[in-house]
Amino acid sequence: MLVRFGFEIIISTPGPVPLILALSPHPSVAGRILGANKIMTEPPVPIEEFLDPFGNRRARLVAPRGQTRLWSDDVIEIEGEPDVFDWNARQHEVAHLPPETLPFLTASRYCEADMLSQQAWDLFAGTKPGWARVQAICNFVHNHLTFGYKFGRPTKTAVHAMSEATGVCRDFAHLAIALCRAMNIPARYASGYLGDIGVPPSGPGDFCAWFEVYLEDRWYTFDARYNTPRIGRILMVRGRDAADGAMITSFGTYQLDLFRVWTDELSETMTQADVLKELEHLPEAPALTLAMAGSS
Structure with a gap:
């Protein structure tokens, strides 16, 4: 199964604001990922990636004054099986x-x-x-x-x-x-x-x-x-x-201007070339209203 997944977030800041992001696939995720598999920014700013004590991929950057656009867009190849179910799994003392x-x-x-x-x-x-x-x-x-x-x-x-x-x-x-x-x-x-x-x-x-x-x-x-x-x-x-595992930890104030996420199954017949062509442009996807964004 091929799944296209990604996000687009736009924030506004009154001045430079350090951010720590938790918006990347966990290192334990199984499956081949096509795409950059990293957070992109506009305007471009330096990003430092590191693993936190729970093994999560984190990114650290400083958002400049004004609007900063954050996004990621990739395709993953996964088995497509539902969550594992084992009614007989026992509880440990x-x-x-x-x-x-x-x-x-x-x-x-x-x-x-x-x-x-x-x-x-x-x-x-x-x-x-x-x-x-x-x-x-x-x-x-x-x-x-x-x-x-x-x-x-x-x-x-x-x-x-x-x-x-x-x-x-x-x-x-x-x-x-x-x-x-x-x-x-x-x-x-x-x-x-x-x-x-x-x-x-x-x-x-x-x-x-x-x-x-x-x-x-x-x-x-x-x-x-x-x-x-x-x-x-x-x-x-x-x-x-x-x-x-907060998505965005800020060390200063910011305003959330846009928040949208996509997770869509793609056709199994797509070739790697087809997938890479798909990733040339972000998909059209509705955004959550700002009152809803990030609440879950």
Whole structure:
């Protein structure tokens, strides 16, 4: 399967503003990528790439005064299989978990597992440990929260989402992560591209948040917002929560003028030459309204 994915973001700044971006495919993403596979800017500015402690590709630059256009546009060749499903995946005892999973058991800025512990055990103590328990948590979050861009805000945490029963996709992920951790299941935040592949069109493109849990000696993908295996995820960042993978971290003020994302399946009959010709121009794609942009 060939998937074209990319973004275009335009910001305005009153003066030079340092930025740290998390807008590139994660190094672990499998599949051949055609295209530059890097962030472009207009006007051109120097960009320094580095890996953060979670293995995410980061880019550092200084946006000059005025408008700066950021974009990326590539094609990836992937298998096109839905998220892996294993109903029999077992839950590890905490004492037997690999050390590298332990940071994903405790509370973090947006996932207050400690504050939701009693509610989690009241809701899910009767479920079978392992996949069934995580699925029960997904079912609960999927049904408990009402999705809407108007419900998103930068300071919203899992506790807020639980009490307000609303949120954007990152709130669905945060609440599910916090509930999993409260049940002693390592869970980590993930976000990236997820287009309408194999499902009805859902409107203008956006980045999407989901989460991963550690069961049966490996990490599995879960998605409390959609609550069904999906095709074509392209991971950008992982972390304890959204604070570890913010798309744009600015050290100064900026105004968001344009935000649009595309993730589209291409014809399997396309040759490499056809793909490269496609990438000569950015695709026509609707933009999210500024009130919606980046909320999820």
